[in-house]
Amino acid sequence: MNSFDLSGKTALVTGTSGGIGQAIAIGLAEAGASIVAVSASNSDETVEMIRSIGRKAAQISADLSHSDNLEPLFAESASFFGGIDILVNNAGTIRRAPAAEHSRSDWFDVIDLNLNAVFFLSQLAGRHMIERGSGKIINIASMLSFQGGINVPGYTASKHAVTGITKALANEWAGKGIQVNAIAPGYIATRNTAPLIADEKRNQAIVERIPAGRWGKPEDLKGPAVFLASSASDYMNGHVLCVDGGWLAR
Template structure:
């Protein structure tokens, strides 16, 4: 029963594929009703969940439009009622050396990865405070700890996500709300496709992973269900590395 999400509603962003799709499916498998929010269609995610007998609906939205986030959240609430679980997964990455990193790229990454996560958390937090219950799960990164190469905007956003997670946990922990983050290791997704295509870089990363493999999106199912469930009720402000042991090497 600790991991049962029956009767809970989860809003998950960035659900068209990759990590967001896997986490949305995992939450639905645990019994949650899921609102899938993405700038592109989440049709495949919806199909998979519904074919398995789960409850899911999608909202298409541009999360970089910060003025429109209130409407996005209101739509999500209307579908299944109040939001019990928020998973801030939507993200983007722009690759360019720091000396050439454009202002446009910087703001595009920060708006999606950081600003949308904070302001959606704010909207959810106001509602959760009133009910005395809630779970907010942010998606951090190995680059919440490291500097990376040619991704200064992404690195800045993921360091900030770790900080915001702790700040919100400090303010809202006494109000029945747990705010935690997942820091995925190297997972095979569209975002990591350029690294995967570079055989030498791919192999150098693989050599450092004690598990002996890159991660798959499905590896995030268990951790997100844990942080969304009663099993993590005394866990707050934590950034959970799901990395095959990368950080331990």
């Protein structure tokens, strides 16, 4: 199991105040990594949970939707524990409205965080990792990287684009010792999906389609994230790993 060991590695994880980001950060820490937890809101709980298992953790509060924030954020992140070995681009947002009523501000809010921040933070990490000769970048995609969804045109566009960025960066950086891959979570019970869970008919339709017969939990993403962050995935490049209870297979 040594190929899954992350001891001595440092992971920068975005969107760590709860849900998927918190679970992934804790999962990487459980595998041995030190964590730089980044979120627009407070990640104290996440940091304390990581420290409680004897791992190092630092916190940065930042709005990633403003590209001017990214370079100083990455520099600060790299200063804590001697560099960044793993980047997890998890931070994201969603705006729900019919396409005919989808406002320009909602569109740009989603694209700025879900897409632009992913590329520019990956670019900064990529330069850093090229100099070091190795690195892992994990982007968080979605079932809506493959499907159109309903009332979420900006989110769908951003998540389709995330898969494209993942493949494009893998093509350029695989030969430099950097693996760029993505995880596409299925329907995971988080704040973002709370409106779907609260909609009795929509909730029932979703669960009936999932072969596993349940919503996913954030903790279901721990193992896949550790795999993609570790040397066990050194020959995996440009892949989108679906963790969906069988949703896409149905």
